[in-house]
Amino acid sequence: MSRLTRKRGLITETSPKSTISEAYRRLRTNMAFSNRDGALKTIAVTSATPGEGKSTTSANIAVAYAQANKNVLLIDANLRKPSQHHIFELSNHYGLSTLLTERSEPDEVIQKTIIDNLQIISAGPIPSNPSELLDSLSMTDLLEAAKERFDIIIIDTPAIMTVTDALVVAGKCDGVVLVIRAGKVKNDMAVKAKASLEYGKATIIGAVLNHVSG
Numbered sequence: 102m103s104r105l106t107r108k109r110g111l112i113t114e115t116s117p118k119s120t121i122s123e124a125y126r127r128l129r130t131n132m133a134f135s136n137r138d139g140a141l142k143t144i145a146v147t148s149a150t151p152g153e154g155k156s157t158t159s160a161n162i163a164v165a166y167a168q169a170n171k172n173v174l175l176i177d178a179n180l181r182k183p184s185q186h187h188i189f190e191l192s193n194h195y196g197l198s199t200l201l202t203e204r205s206e207p208d209e210v211i212q213k214t215i216i217d218n219l220q221i222i223s224a225g226p227i228p229s230n231p232s233e234l235l236d237s238l239s240m241t242d243l244l245e246a247a248k249e250r251f252d253i254i255i256i257d258t259p260a261i262m263t264v265t266d267a268l269v270v271a272g273k274c275d276g277v278v279l280v281i282r283a284g285k286v287k288n289d290m291a292v293k294a295k296a297s298l299e300y301g302k303a304t305i306i307g308a309v310l311n312h313v314s315g
């Protein structure tokens with residue numbers, strides 16, 4: 102494990118015994134519990150505003166599932182400010198953007214990681230039309246195909262209050278996890294974000310209160 106990854110907050114890998122890792126595992130367990138009918142396979146992770154911890158949370162949930170021997174795909178659908186290739190130290194020359202514009206094949210963009218059972222589609226080069234790409238039939242088809250091949254698909258997204266992307270992705274997923282940064286976001290922002298998700302018919306399966314100190 103390199104210092105870079107440690108710095109980037111992959112705590113479930115670097116400190117699996119810590120209380121924070123335990124919290125991610127509990128989240129995984131709760132999510133599995135809501136999945137009793139087996140329908141919950143694609144999970145979007147979002148928040149009201151940027152910097153609340155979506156990327157950190159999605160990476161750690163993905164690792165927690167992989168550690169439970171699930172075959173996991175993590176997709177970076179924040180096409181505007183991608184993070185997962187930094188967190189996992191992967192290439193971002195190809196990824197979701199090149200896949201959705203048919204410049205790559207699925208097998209070319211799915212990257213292995215240092216974590217067994219965890220593969221990643223990074224965001225790829227920043228496209229000019231992120232919302233449109235995420236709203237496409239190709240994105241729906243990708244998620245359907247991934248469901249055949251993986252046990253669980255975790256999708257990192259941009260913040261809800263800034264652009265439409267997260268709502269678009271959430272609408273295509275079985276469930277959504279809402280990350281809320283303690284103290285940073287006024288409650289009404291989180292409430293508005295939740296209302297937007299519900300209006301878009303997304304199923305909120307959990308909320309994570311992040312950056313809680315003490």
Ligand SMILES: Nc1ncnc2c1ncn2[C@@H]1O[C@H](COP(=O)(O)OP(=O)(O)O)[C@@H](O)[C@H]1O
Nearest residue numbers: 109110148151152153154155156157158311312
């Ligand atoms: N629980 C946490 N404790 C401390 N720092 C955190 C925590 N969660 C995220 N961070 C840090 O906060 C910053 C923003 O997190 P990030 O996951 O990139 O947010 P987002 O994807 O929502 O923009 C990053 O530098 C990340 O390392």
Ligand SMILES: [Mg+2]
Nearest residue numbers: 155156179184
């Ligand atoms: Mg992010």
